Amino acid sequence: MPARLLHYSDLENGYDDPTRLGRLAGLVADRRSPDTVVVGTGDNTAPGVLSMVEEGRQALDFFEAVDPAADTFGNHDFDYGLDAIREIVADSPQTWVSANVELDGDTFGESVGVVPSTVVNADGAAVGLVGVTEPKTASMCPGATDLTFTDPVAAVSREAESLRAQGVDAVVVLSHLGGDDDELARETDVDAILGGHVHSERVERVDDTILTRPGANGHTLLEIDLEAGTVDRHAVQDGPVDQSVRTALAARRDATGLDEVVGHVSDPLIRDRDRKGRGECRIGNFIADAYRWAADADVGLQNSGGIREGDPLLGEVTVADLVSVVPFDEPVTVAELTGSELRQLCRQADGWQFSALPDRWHAHVSGLSIREDDSGQITATIDGGPIADDETYTLATSDYLFHTDHEFPVLDGHHRVESLDTQYEILAAYARQRGIDPEIEGRIVRAAHETSDQRVGEPID
Known part of the structure; x- marks a missing residue:
């Protein structure tokens, strides 16, 4: 299972520092190789100064440069309403995975490519990715009141069984559950849960499942080696700068007035x-x-x-x-x-x-x-x-x-x-x-x- 994951999450106010997000993009490029899967775990469009002005679309500067494999929804990704996040999903390069967010009984965003789970090939290894979001999001975010958030344990169990049946080498959850990641690890058959929502960093194991969180605002990139079972922490402040991201975000910031x-x-x-x-x-x-x-x-x-x-x-x-x-x-x-x-x-x-x-x-x-x-x-x-x-x-x-x-x-x-x-x-x-x-x-x-x-x-x- 020669696959490595590069994990970012909760970029939020990080977009208001163009150099920091430029360094994060540069660090992803520096650590990338054929066996790498780049993923985000929610709240990567909002909130923040640029986010409020651009209704989350400033994230596209980062997404287009980094070209992630997948992302999932955080509660703040619904800050500007359902149409706004649908448009971001449609215009972004990654696959958005969401197994427990529904609208009128269907997967939210299905018409613009959102799927409950997906399989990514990483230099011959098949990695199954499934996404889940904090069930209280409808209460926490006015823009999400029309959505239904189903039980994440049931959603992950269903998708993990399907992914295993497809013969994947590993099942990885992209989670925006916060503190509920521990229960998810105990109740489901997955190899790693890459988390967000809670803004503190975390690298632990629960019932032989790797659990990670990189913290908020783009200060840290985590690198998970699924075969070795190790996690390396990379400080973004030490990364090379992707000038295209820095320039694009700086121009947006200067235009805010x-x-x-x-x-x-x-x-x-x-x-x-x-x-x-x-x-x-x-x-x-x-x-x-x-x-x-x-x-x-x-x-x-x-x-x-x-x-x-x-x-x-x-x-x-x-x-x-x-x-x-x-x-x-x-x-x-x-x-x-x-x-x-x-x-x-x-x-x-x-x-x-x-x-x-x-x-x-x-x-x-x-x-x-x-x-x-x-x-x-x-x-x-x-x-x-x-x-x-x-x-x-x-x-x-x-x-x-x-x-x-x-x-x-x-x-x-x-x-x-x-x-x-x-x-x-x-x-x-x-x-x-x-x-x-x-x-x-x-x-x-x-x-x-x-x-x-x-x-x-x-x-x-």
């Missing part, structure tokens, strides 16, 4: 996965403050997952920089909640109490103070005083949270009272008028989650 400087940052605003998902942080305070200010609301709220990872904000900050923080073309929405509902929302900020992402703290707030004691009990105050159950409070947050039951299920469409500008436009307006100088203020204190970076009673940044 989002280069206005709206503020300055002297102390770096960090937005990495660990910081934004563990409690209070400066970037979260900045966003929540901006929402509250724009709406003149009692409370501002930003969900942790909506803050996208990337380089720290430092020095001159442009509109494009703020788009990269929340790269979604959706408005800030004002809602009315009772005090009882507001306290419920505070309890739902902790993923251990509700969420498919139990390791994440979900809330960044303005106007609220939230305390979690060492038993996990959560209490909250508003502007230093108690929250009255029968009082009505106004909340400004991303419109996404009224669509999904994946986070803050207490919020629903009936709470909406007003829509404001797009998220990044709110951030830019706030930066122009109020500056960008957020501080840690003790808005969120999590005694039950003390770490080496956080003493009891002190929020982290």
Whole structure:
């Protein structure tokens, strides 16, 4: 079985750094040989600054240069609706494999070439590829609400049996399931599961199945040798630059018209996965403050997952920089909640109490103070005083949270009272008028989650 896989995933904001994506394309070319199969595992069209402007089509610059064998859908690949991703599929060189995404009972995208699985020849070795997507995508992404996401274990089992019957040398899953890859490995007969969705790197074995994730934003390329059972990690920053990709993405970036400087940052605003998902942080305070200010609301709220990872904000900050923080073309929405509902929302900020992402703290707030004691009990105050159950409070947050039951299920469409500008436009307006100088203020204190970076009673940044 002399086959090697080159695995990328979750390129997302990586497109906003043309040199990085140029290096990723150059590294793929450098590592390629006749026995190589190049594959992606979702969220390789969105989100990001260029993605929002181009509705995901900036990915075609990379796809055309790299010429992957296959890719599958991530939840963000549906950010701009079904027609937009269909057009990308039709115009891209790779085969898109999707075994558990259906529209009206048929494989989604079947008319433009999407198939549940495919067989690729790698220097005489037949490698079967099957793709699956997080079943909660319809809840997570407004653009995917018309789709049905079936059980990925059943879908992979069905396709693996078919591929084995065709005599393939190996069955490889292209997965955008995140943490559910482990169950997939235990319940199906496959040789490797190449994953995405979760933004941390991973190289492990579960029940003799190789499991990998390269992380997000195009920093890492993984090379899997199926015969030897080994995985090599290649840092993209060390790769040669594909000038065609860098030039094409730079031209798209220059054409966005989002280069206005709206503020300055002297102390770096960090937005990495660990910081934004563990409690209070400066970037979260900045966003929540901006929402509250724009709406003149009692409370501002930003969900942790909506803050996208990337380089720290430092020095001159442009509109494009703020788009990269929340790269979604959706408005800030004002809602009315009772005090009882507001306290419920505070309890739902902790993923251990509700969420498919139990390791994440979900809330960044303005106007609220939230305390979690060492038993996990959560209490909250508003502007230093108690929250009255029968009082009505106004909340400004991303419109996404009224669509999904994946986070803050207490919020629903009936709470909406007003829509404001797009998220990044709110951030830019706030930066122009109020500056960008957020501080840690003790808005969120999590005694039950003390770490080496956080003493009891002190929020982290």
